Amino acid sequence: MAYVLFHMWEPFRKQIIASHNFYVEQAHKRLLSQFQNMEAEADKYGEEWLNSHSHNFDPDRHDPANFYEQAYDESIAFYQMLDDMLNRTRLSVVAGIFHEWDKQLRGWILTEINHWHHGDEIRKVIWKANFGDIIDFMEAFDWSIRSRSYYTSLDKCRLVVNAYKHGNGNALESIKTQHPEFIETFGNTDFFYLKYADHTHLKVDGAHITEFSDAIIEFWKDVPEYIHEKESLNVPDWFAKAYGKDKADKSKKVELHD
Structure with a gap:
């Protein structure tokens, strides 16, 4: 039988999915649930503003309508700030689940590699490789990740997280051209509005988090239980070079000891 290069131990698979579910459930319960009554909170804020400024009202000089209008404006501004905080909280939750998935995947890859290869270069390149590099590496072992239904969502998640982290960069531009649903347009569908939108217009909702x-859950379920060695293995160049360097370094160490 072919040598097993990667093994997804079933208890580990279940544990990693359970950990992910716990994070998402608790994020909804402890963070996102705090924003359920924003309209009522904004109305209350407007009333409190009106009460706190009532001592400034002079019936001989002021029109009561102006005070009520100002209170309304204050409640709208408060609601907008809450809505912005909700969006940033959602983005933080998305970043949290993506980064944890990314680290767990790389950690699992290295744990499995350590069963058949030891070397600092491999460890460095696995942690340094970008999202596409890691997918390329795993697909070299006949696991067709890009053909799976979950891949598009993972790639969108990556772009959203990168745009949230880096602001007006390449990820945001990709979102505007490929996934404009993550850009808040306030009902304006004009092409030029979308073109000149910036990172402050990045937005996710509850459905996106789901x-x-x-x-991520489907990804972990899809990891093959066993990935075997094969004759025609064509790994990416960055991995092959690091693997070769580790082998060369090991040979030098053996020669020195001899």
Whole structure:
């Protein structure tokens, strides 16, 4: 039988999915649930503003309508700040689940590699490789990740997280052209509005969190239990070079000891 290069131990698979589910559930319970009554909170804020400024009202000089209008404006501004905080909280939750998935995947890859290869270069390149590099590496072992339904959602999640982290960069531009649903347009569908939108217009909703979370779960479920060595193995150049350097370094150490 062919040598096993990667093994997804079933208890580990279940544990990693359970950990992910716990994070998402608690994020909803302890963070996102705090924003359920924003309209009522904004109305209350407007009333409190009106009460706290009532001592400034002079019936001989002021029109009561102006005070009520100002209170309304204050409540709208408060609601907008809450809505912005909700969006940033959602983005933080998305970043949390993506980064944890990414680290767990790389950690699992290295744990399995350590069963048949030891070397600092491999460890460095696995942690340094970008998202596409890691997918390329795993697909070299006949696991067709890009053909799976969850891949598109994972890639969208990556772009959203990168845009949230880096602001007006390449990820945001990709979102605007490929996934404009993550850009808040306030009902304006004009092309030029979308073109000149910046990172402050990046927005996710609850359905997006569910989509990304489901994609991560499906990914872990899809990891083959066993990935075997094969004759025609064509790994990416960055991995092959690091592997070769580790082998060369090991040979030098053996020669020195001899």
